[in-house]
Amino acid sequence: MSGPSSIVEALEKRLSPHGLSCRGVVRFGRDDDAPMLPEGGSAAAVVLIGVVGGALWRPFDAWRATEPNQGGADPLDRWSKIVIDQLAADLGAFACYPSEPPYQPFQTWAMRAEGLQCSPLGILIHPQYGLWHSYRGALLFRDWSVDVEPAARGPHACQSCLERPCLSACPVGAISETMFDVAACRQHLATQAGQEGCMVSGCLARNACPVGAAYRYPPAQLRFHMQALKLPD
Ligand code: B12
Ligand code: SF4
Ligand code: SF4
Structure with missing residues (x-):
């Protein structure tokens, strides 16, 4: 991801034990259709949180094994919310999730944040991870003062x-x-x-x-x- 930021570094430390990682930042400008915040106003930036390869499987599976009923319906969504809601609370951010309607444009954000492009499957292809990555949530920030370099878009x-x-x-x-x-x-x-x-x-x-x-x-x-x-x- 581009642009050094103490928030991003702190996030990476919190996410890595769960097999999750920061998947880029989009800083919204005046001409952008920035997402609205639950308390009114719009977000200044979004930090994408996702998974690369099989990194989350062990932490998630270990959590699921301790849950009554194996985590119930949609256990991965539930686990993601437990982890990411806590982060949002600690950082004064607002969490949003890819499977929660109204759907937020995760793929549009990812294309902007990491310069990713669409494959024939409709999922984004990463130059290194191929089709084996996805998003578990995002943090919306009301204020964001750190510069974010535009992502380089390599060959498709x-x-x-x-x-x-x-x-x-x-x-x-x-x-x-x-x-x-x-x-x-x-x-x-x-x-x-x-x-x-x-x-x-x-x-x-x-x-x-x-x-x-x-x-x-x-x-x-x-x-x-x-x-x-x-x-x-
Ligand atoms: C609805 C949905 C589906 C529907 C698609 C229905 C349809 N025909 O449109 C169904 C249920 C079929 C689907 C399937 C899958 N999906 Co899906 N899906 C979504 C969801 C929840 C909403 C998409 C949306 O409407 N966004 C709203 C618009 C406004 O967002 P946008 O970013 O601006 O729009 C982009 C998409 O619409 C995309 N798009 C256009 N056509 C299609 C077609 C397909 C099949 C997909 C996946 C995307 C897609 O192009 C736009 C950007 O250019 C997103 C999460 C999200 N919030 O985006 C996941 C998401 C796109 N899906 C994802 C995945 C991984 C899958 C599956 C592989 C699931 C699986 N088996 O593991 C399959 C892929 C299909 C396959 N061939 O295997 C990932 C993609 C990650 C990535 N690398 O890009 C996402 C981002 C969820 C996540 N948690 O990360 N999906
Ligand atoms: S790189 Fe992968 S997704 Fe893209 S066309 Fe080839 S097989 Fe399909
Ligand atoms: S899961 Fe993939 S390969 Fe199987 S029927 Fe659906 S699109 Fe085709």
């Missing part, structure tokens, strides 16, 4: 990927250059082949990407995310 990883294996790996062709066919994916996942394939191994299109293969989620985490996936009708 997908442009130098000549074979584009993500486009041919899906057994029902749900991934194309232009869209993700949610209905085709949902129908396949409900079949026995889907239950024994993608639901166990993770999305075959995502798995096929050669970028950042070393950061692929561990098998238990891949299964967990597939089971947690709520595909709309």
Whole structure:
């Protein structure tokens, strides 16, 4: 992430035991559509908090094992809220979460914060981590005085990927250059082949990407995310 900041350094120290990390800062300018704060007014900056590779799996899984009912419904969201709400309270910031409607533009923020670009799957590809990273929350700050350098946007990883294996790996062709066919994916996942394939191994299109293969989620985490996936009708 760009720009040294004592807030960011303090955050990294607090996040790393949980397998989480700072995924960039966006400082909003006058022309930006800055997110509103619960107490009124708009945010001066947002710090993205996310996960890279399988780093969160052990801390999360250990927490889940101690919880009644294995953490209940959406345990990863619950765990993320416990960790990030506490940080927000300590830092005088406001937490927001990617799965909470109205959806905040996490991917737009990430493109700005780290110069990331979109893959055919609809998820952002990172030059080092490939498709194996995501966001667990963000901290909105009313005041932010630290300079944030604009993120460098390198070459798009997908442009130098000549074979584009993500486009041919899906057994029902749900991934194309232009869209993700949610209905085709949902129908396949409900079949026995889907239950024994993608639901166990993770999305075959995502798995096929050669970028950042070393950061692929561990098998238990891949299964967990597939089971947690709520595909709309
Ligand atoms: C709704 C949603 C979905 C829906 C998409 C429905 C649809 N057709 O639009 C469904 C349920 C299908 C979905 C699926 C997945 N999602 Co999703 N999803 C979201 C969510 C909650 C909201 C998206 C949104 O509307 N944002 C609001 C607009 C205003 O935000 P925005 O940043 O300006 O807009 C961007 C998106 O709309 C994106 N976009 C456009 N078309 C599509 C299509 C897909 C499939 C996705 C994922 C994104 C996407 O492009 C815009 C930026 O250019 C976001 C979290 C969030 N708050 O953004 C996660 C999010 C985008 N999803 C994510 C992930 C990881 C997935 C899955 C891989 C889940 C899994 N299995 O693990 C799959 C990917 C599909 C696949 N091929 O496997 C991550 C992506 C991380 C990254 N590296 O970019 C996010 C950011 C959540 C997170 N916690 O990090 N998702
Ligand atoms: S397989 Fe190639 S085109 Fe598909 S997401 Fe990975 S780098 Fe991009
Ligand atoms: S989860 Fe399976 S069916 Fe859905 S897009 Fe990925 S490969 Fe295709």
